[in-house]
Amino acid sequence: MIKIKDLKAEIEGKQILNGLNLEVNPGEVHAIMGPNGSGKSTLANVLAGNEGYEVTGGNVTFFGKDLLEMAPEDRAREGLFLAFQYPIEIPGVSNSTFLKTAINEIRKYKGEPEITAKEFLQLMREKSEILGMTDSLINRSVNTGFSGGEKKRNEIFQLLMMNPKLALLDETDSGLDIDALKIVSKGVNEFRSNDNAVIVVTHYQRLLNYIVPDFVHVLYKGRIIKSGTKELALELEEKGYDWVTNGELQETAV
Amino acid sequence: MSEDMKVVEDLTQSEYKWGFVTDIDADEAPKGLNEDIIRFISAKKNEPEWMTEWRLKAYRHWLKMVEPSWHNVKYPKVNFQDIKYYSAPKRKPQLESLDEVDPELLKTFEKLGIPLEEQKRLAGVAVDAVFDSVSVATTFKETLAEKGIIFCSISEAIRNHPDLVKKYLGSVVPYTDNFYAALNSAVFSDGSFVYIPNGVRCPMELSTYFRINAMDTGQFERTLIIAEDNSYVSYLEGCTAPMRDENQLHAAVVELVALDNAEIKYSTVQNWYPGDKNGKGGIYNFVTKRGACRGKSSKISWTQVETGSAITWKYPSCILQGDNSVGEFYSVAVTNNFQQADTGTKMVHIGKNTRSTIVSKGISAGRSNNSYRGLVKVLKGADGARNFSQCDSMLMGDKCGAHTFPYIEVDNDSAMVEHEATTSKVGEDQIFYLNQRGISTEDAVNLIVNGFCKEVFNELPMEFAVEAQKLLAISLEGSVG
Numbered sequence: 001m002i003k004i005k006d007l008k009a010e011i012e013g014k015q016i017l018n019g020l021n022l023e024v025n026p027g028e029v030h031a032i033m034g035p036n037g038s039g040k041s042t043l044a045n046v047l048a049g050n051e052g053y054e055v056t057g058g059n060v061t062f063f064g065k066d067l068l069e070m071a072p073e074d075r076a077r078e079g080l081f082l083a084f085q086y087p088i089e090i091p092g093v094s095n096s097t098f099l100k101t102a103i104n105e106i107r108k109y110k111g112e113p114e115i116t117a118k119e120f121l122q123l124m125r126e127k128s129e130i131l132g133m134t135d136s137l138i139n140r141s142v143n144t145g146f147s148g149g150e151k152k153r154n155e156i157f158q159l160l161m162m163n164p165k166l167a168l169l170d171e172t173d174s175g176l177d178i179d180a181l182k183i184v185s186k187g188v189n190e191f192r193s194n195d196n197a198v199i200v201v202t203h204y205q206r207l208l209n210y211i212v213p214d215f216v217h218v219l220y221k222g223r224i225i226k227s228g229t230k231e232l233a234l235e236l237e238e239k240g241y242d243w244v245t246n247g248e249l250q251e252t253a254v
Numbered sequence: 255m256s257e258d259m260k261v262v263e264d265l266t267q268s269e270y271k272w273g274f275v276t277d278i279d280a281d282e283a284p285k286g287l288n289e290d291i292i293r294f295i296s297a298k299k300n301e302p303e304w305m306t307e308w309r310l311k312a313y314r315h316w317l318k319m320v321e322p323s324w325h326n327v328k329y330p331k332v333n334f335q336d337i338k339y340y341s342a343p344k345r346k347p348q349l350e351s352l353d354e355v356d357p358e359l360l361k362t363f364e365k366l367g368i369p370l371e372e373q374k375r376l377a378g379v380a381v382d383a384v385f386d387s388v389s390v391a392t393t394f395k396e397t398l399a400e401k402g403i404i405f406c407s408i409s410e411a412i413r414n415h416p417d418l419v420k421k422y423l424g425s426v427v428p429y430t431d432n433f434y435a436a437l438n439s440a441v442f443s444d445g446s447f448v449y450i451p452n453g454v455r456c457p458m459e460l461s462t463y464f465r466i467n468a469m470d471t472g473q474f475e476r477t478l479i480i481a482e483d484n485s486y487v488s489y490l491e492g493c494t495a496p497m498r499d500e501n502q503l504h505a506a507v508v509e510l511v512a513l514d515n516a517e518i519k520y521s522t523v524q525n526w527y528p529g530d531k532n533g534k535g536g537i538y539n540f541v542t543k544r545g546a547c548r549g550k551s552s553k554i555s556w557t558q559v560e561t562g563s564a565i566t567w568k569y570p571s572c573i574l575q576g577d578n579s580v581g582e583f584y585s586v587a588v589t590n591n592f593q594q595a596d597t598g599t600k601m602v603h604i605g606k607n608t609r610s611t612i613v614s615k616g617i618s619a620g621r622s623n624n625s626y627r628g629l630v631k632v633l634k635g636a637d638g639a640r641n642f643s644q645c646d647s648m649l650m651g652d653k654c655g656a657h658t659f660p661y662i663e664v665d666n667d668s669a670m671v672e673h674e675a676t677t678s679k680v681g682e683d684q685i686f687y688l689n690q691r692g693i694s695t696e697d698a699v700n701l702i703v704n705g706f707c708k709e710v711f712n713e714l715p716m717e718f719a720v721e722a723q724k725l726l727a728i729s730l731e732g733s734v735g
Contacts (some may be wrong), residue, residue: 048686048690049689049690050686051682051686052682071689072686072689072690073689073690073692073693073694073695075690076689076690076691076692077692081690082690084687084690087687088681088683088684088686088687089684090684090687090688090701090702090705091705091706092704092705092706092707092708092709093701093702093704093705093708097701098688098691098701099691101693101697101701102688102691102692102693105691105692105693105694105697106692109692141705158691162691162692
C-alpha cells in the first residue's frame with residue numbers, strides 16, 4: 001500500500017527524518033513509537049503533505065503512485081487520512097457541512113456521484129453511534145469549543161465517515177482519559193479491515209492495549225532503529241527507550 | 255395640474271433649446287450640474303412643482319456644503335461637473351407589462367441572474383427593476399394592491415401618492431443631512447417606494463435590482479419605505495454594475511419609517527464593479543441609509559453583504575425613537591485588491607427600553623482596506639437601553655488592513671452597552687486541515703470565510719444567502735496563493 005524509502009525531511013532547516021524506511025500492506029496495523037523529538041509527528045505531517053516540512057530526500061509510493069508529488073488534497077482523495085494531534089477549529093462551519101463537502105470532493109475525484117442527503121444522514125447516524133457522539137456535537141462548528149477529548153473523538157468520527165485506505169493516527173491518545181481512550185480505540189478497530197491499514201504514532205504503549213498492532217517500530221533520530229511485533233511495545237514500556245537507543249548510540253559510534 | 259403641465263411643457267421644450275442629443279442607446283442629460291439640469295430631471299419625470307422646488311432647495315444647500323474627508327478612504331476628488339445626472343433607456347419606460355420591455359434589456363437582466371419571468375412564476379418575489387435611472391418593470395403590483403400595499407418607483411409615487419411622499423420624503427434623511435444626501439435630494443433619478451398599510455403583513459419579499467449601465471452616469475436612487483402600525487415588510491436590494499475604467503459615482507438615499515409594532519427588514523447584496531486588480535475604475539458607493547423606529551415596539555433590521563465598489567461609504571442606521579423599539583445591523587464587508595470600505599452603523603437610542611444589535615464581519619484581502627465605523631448613542635431619556643456590538647475582522651495575506659472605529663456615547667446610567675471585537679487571519683493550519691480532508695485550497699478558503707460570516711448570512715432570506723455565498727467566492731478568488 002505505502003512504501004517509504006530512505007525518507008529525509010527537515011523543518012526550518014533542521015533535519016528531522018534521517019533516512020526512514022517503512023512498508024505497510026493492506027490489513028496491517030503498524031505502531032510507531034519513540035521518544036520526544038524522534039520525528040513521529042514529522043513523519044505523519046510529511047506523508048499528509050504539510051508545507052511546513054521540507055522533504056530533502058527519499059521517496060514514497062502510495063498504491064504505486066508518487067505520493068510526494070501530490071498536493072495535500074489529492075493525497076486525501078487517494079485515500080490517505082491524518083488524524084491530527086491538534087485538530088484545528090473552523091468557526092461557523094458545521095461538522096456536517098464540512099464532512100459532506102469532504103466526502104463529495106473525494107467522490108468527485110473518483111468520478112462517483114454525490115452522496116444523497118439520505119445516505120449522508122444514515123452514515124452520520126451509524127458512525128456517531130459507534131463513538132457515542134451526540135447530535136449537538138455533530139452539528140456544532142468543526143472542533144470549535146470542543147474539549148481535547150471531543151476533538152480527538154471528532155477526528156475518529158471523520159475517519160469512519162470518510163473510510164480512507166490508510167489512516168495515520170498522530171498521537172491520538174494524548175490528553176485522553178481512559179474512557180475516551182476506549183471509545184477512540186473502538187472507533188479505530190471498527191475501521192480496521194483487510195483492505196485498509198493504520199499507522200499509529202504514539203508515545204505510550206497504553207493505546208496499543210486497545211488498538212493491537214501487527215508491527216511495532218521504534219523511531220529514533222529520524223530513523224527506525226528497531227522493529228518487532230506487539231511484544232516489543234511491552235518490552236519498551238518495561239525497559240524504557242534507553243534500552244534501544246543506547247544500542248543505537250553504540251552502533252553509530254562504531 | 256394644468257399648472258404642473260405647463261411647467262413640464264416649458265421644461266421639456268427647453269430640452270431642445272439646450273440641444274440635448276438623444277443617441278441610439280439612452281436619453282440623457284449632458285454632463286454637469288446646475289439648476290437647469292435639476293429642472294430637466296424633474297421635468298423628464300413629470301414631477302409636480304413642489305418636488306422641483308424641493309430638489310432646488312437641496313441643490314442650493316449642497317452648494318454650501320463641503321465634501322466630507324473624515325472617512326478612512328482615499329480617492330481623487332470627484333469632479334461633480336463631469337458627471338451625467340440623468341440617463342434613461344431610450345424606449346419610453348411607461349410599461350404595463352414585461353412584454354413591453356425592450357428584449358435587449360431583459361437579456362441584460364438575465365445575465366445578471368434576475369430572470370423576471372421566472373421570478374414571477376417561482377420565487378414569489380415582486381421585482382422593481384431599476385435600469386440606470388428609470389424603473390422599467392414592476393411585477394406583482396396587482397397582487398400587492400389587493401392588500402393596499404403600494405410598491406412602485408419613487409417617480410410614480412411622487413405623481414400618484416403625493417401626500418405620502420410629501421409627509422415622509424426627507425423626514426428621516428433631510429437634504430441638509432450630509433453632502434451626498436443633499437446631492438441625491440437634488441438629482442435623484444429613481445428608486446423604490448413601498449407603503450404597507452395598517453395591520454398588513456406583506457405576503458412576499460419585495461426586491462429591487464439596481465444597475466449602472468451608461469458610462470459616466472451617476473446613479474442616485476432614492477428609496478422610501480413606510481410601514482404603518484402592526485405591519486411587516488421584507489425588502490431586498492441587489493446591485494451590480496458593468497466594468498468601466500472610469501470611476502462612477504453612486505450616491506443613494508434610503509429612508510425607512512416604522513410605526514407602532516411595525517417591522518421592516520432591509521437586505522442588501524451590493525456587488526458594484528470594484529475596479530480591476532490594479533485599482534483602476536470601480537464604483538464610488540456613497541450611500542445614506544437610515545431607518546426611524548418611530549412607533550412603540552417597532553423594529554428595523556438592516557442586513558448587508560458588501561462585496562463590490564471601489565469605495566464603500568455607508569452606515570445604515572436606526573433611530574430608536576419609540577419605546578421598546580429594536581434596531582439591528584448585520585453586515586459582511588469584503589474588500590480585495592485595492593478596494594476600500596468604511597462602513598458600519600449608527601444606533602441612536604431615544605425611547606425607553608430600546609435595544610440594538612450590531613454584528614459586523616469585515617474580510618480584507620489583497621491590498622484593500624476595511625474599516626468598521628459605528629456609533630452607539632444613548633440619550634438621556636432612554637432608560638433601560640441595551641446594545642450589543644460584535645465586530646470581527648478577518649485578514650487574508652499581509653498587505654491588507656482592518657480597522658475598527660467604535661464610538662460610544664451614553665447619557666443614561668441605566669443603559670448597558672457591550673462591545674466585542676476580534677481580528678483573525680485565515681490560517682495555513684486551517685487550510686491544511688481542510689486540504690487533508692480532500693478539500694481544495696480555494697474551497698477551503700470559501701468554507702472558512704462563509705463560516706466566519708455565518709451569523710450574518712443566517713439573517714438573509716434563503717435565495718439571497720446563496721447568492722451572497724457565491725459572490726463572496728468570486729470576490730476572493732485568487733486571494734490565497
